[in-house]
Amino acid sequence: MKNKVALITGITGQDGSYLAELLLEKGYIVHGIKRRSSLFNTDRIDHLYQDPHDPDQRLKLHYGDLTDSMNLTRIIQEAQPDEIYNLGAMSHVAVSFDTPEYVGNVDGLGTLRILEAVRILGLEKKTRIYQASTSELYGGMPENKNERGFYDESSPFYPRSPYGVAKIYGFWITKNYREAYDMFACNGILFNHESPRRGETFVTRKITRAVAKIALGLQEKVYLGNLEAKRDWGHAKDYVRMMWMILQAEKPEDWVIATGVTTTVRDFVRMAFEVVGIQLEFKGEGVDEKAYVKACSNKDYQVEIGKEVLSIDPSYFRPTEVDLLIGDPTKAKEQLGWVPEHDLRDLVQDMMEGDVQLMKKDVDLLKAGHEILKQAE
Numbered sequence: 001m002k003n004k005v006a007l008i009t010g011i012t013g014q015d016g017s018y019l020a021e022l023l024l025e026k027g028y029i030v031h032g033i034k035r036r037s038s039l040f041n042t043d044r045i046d047h048l049y050q051d052p053h054d055p056d057q058r059l060k061l062h063y064g065d066l067t068d069s070m071n072l073t074r075i076i077q078e079a080q081p082d083e084i085y086n087l088g089a090m091s092h093v094a095v096s097f098d099t100p101e102y103v104g105n106v107d108g109l110g111t112l113r114i115l116e117a118v119r120i121l122g123l124e125k126k127t128r129i130y131q132a133s134t135s136e137l138y139g140g141m142p143e144n145k146n147e148r149g150f151y152d153e154s155s156p157f158y159p160r161s162p163y164g165v166a167k168i169y170g171f172w173i174t175k176n177y178r179e180a181y182d183m184f185a186c187n188g189i190l191f192n193h194e195s196p197r198r199g200e201t202f203v204t205r206k207i208t209r210a211v212a213k214i215a216l217g218l219q220e221k222v223y224l225g226n227l228e229a230k231r232d233w234g235h236a237k238d239y240v241r242m243m244w245m246i247l248q249a250e251k252p253e254d255w256v257i258a259t260g261v262t263t264t265v266r267d268f269v270r271m272a273f274e275v276v277g278i279q280l281e282f283k284g285e286g287v288d289e290k291a292y293v294k295a296c297s298n299k300d301y302q303v304e305i306g307k308e309v310l311s312i313d314p315s316y317f318r319p320t321e322v323d324l325l326i327g328d329p330t331k332a333k334e335q336l337g338w339v340p341e342h343d344l345r346d347l348v349q350d351m352m353e354g355d356v357q358l359m360k361k362d363v364d365l366l367k368a369g370h371e372i373l374k375q376a377e
């Protein structure tokens with residue numbers, strides 16, 4: 001049987017890397033778009049690399065950018081994909097306040113460029129399209145939850161950042177092309193999903209990296225912003241499986257993917273420290289809130305009781321915040337049979353194990369006399 005062909009924009013990101021793994025396991029030929037950068041930016045997919053001289057090569061990377069229509073059209077023409085997963089985006093909500101025009105161009109118009117390229121090439125009936133939509137569309141407005149207290153496929157949108165506003169354009173243009181040109185184009189409205197491959201400046205990964213460093217004596221404390229924010233956090237591996245299922249469905253539709261459980265940033269911090277046997281005590285309120293070590297049951301970690309390990313830095317507050325997200329994945333579970341394999345506890349455990357391993361390498365480097373450089377978060 002002929003291999004199916006997929007094209008992934010954003011293949012070098014968290015989701016793109018897991019999705020590429022999944023599709024290669026399923027026998028697909030996978031084309032991916034990577035951006036030119038002055039440093040290598042393929043860390044997350046280097047383990048999937050295949051020699052381009054190999055006649056059986058099934059992972060093919062192309063240089064490209066979602067701001068470049070000609071480039072996208074040429075790549076789609078070359079690849080003739082059965083499925084396109086549009087995961088490429090400037091995906092950081094806080095950074096979108098600093099780069100609002102760029103976000104509109106990439107996350108909003110980038111989606112249009114993909115859809116229009118498929119149409120120009122006459123592939124409307126061949127190519128199915130997945131658009132990476134987001135729970136940020138809801139903006140956490142309490143009055144827009146359903147009667148059970150969740151956001152679902154029929155909840156109204158109210159984006160609260162340039163990122164959310166750009167993604168709402170992506171959502172609607174995908175729906176419009178589906179209706180106008182009868183294309184198999186779907187939105188996955190995914191709630192937050194994380195993993196050991198999560199970008200280092202999103203809050204979960206910032207926390208797990210910092211906790212690993214604090215436990216190993218590499219860092220004194222971590223500075224965070226809003227600890228009250230609540231998110232519905234799932235595991236990226238479960239969510240990319242759902243992206244594929246969405247494109248195998250009988251009809252093109254929009255789908256909410258979430259766990260249905262919401263947790264504060266503060267509780268995520270608590271859980272991450274607990275994985276390494278450290279119990280915390282939070283004291284103070286608002287910008288004066290701090291966390292101290294209350295107990296440490298792991299002899300490998302030399303943290304003193306009473307040590308201050310967390311403070312608030314208001315520069316991480318956002319001009320407009322999404323206070324609470326909680327999604328209702330009933331439609332995906334009932335109609336597509338989606339069963340997530342990980343809960344929040346597994347996720348925190350998985351991320352902590354990854355970061356403790358990683359930071360132990362830094363300890364070895366320090367012991368060997370090397371310097372560990374700090375990076376901005």
Ligand code: NDP
Pocket residue numbers: 009010011012013014015016033034035037041064065066067086087088089090091092106132133134135189190191192193194199
């Ligand atoms: P990441 O930030 O990890 O990855 C984003 C990817 O997009 C990277 O490969 C990045 O390339 C690429 N990219 C950025 N700008 C451009 C551009 N101008 N042209 C082409 N590619 C570009 O995001 P995730 O993997 O976490 O998310 C995947 C998608 O899902 C995104 O669209 C995100 O907005 C959306 N989403 C994510 C959720 C989550 O919780 N993770 C939830 C809901 C939606 P490079 O590596 O070079 O930077």
Ligand code: GDR
Pocket residue numbers: 091092093094133134135136190191192193201202203204206223224225226227229230231265316317318321322
């Ligand atoms: P989010 O993820 O904005 O939900 O977008 P992020 O992890 O950045 O923030 C989650 C919440 O944590 C609060 N917070 C901090 N956030 C960061 N990054 N750094 C901090 O120091 C910090 N302290 C507290 C934030 O204010 C926020 O409330 C993610 C992205 O993956 C989007 O692309 C995706 O669409 C949505 O999830 C669903």
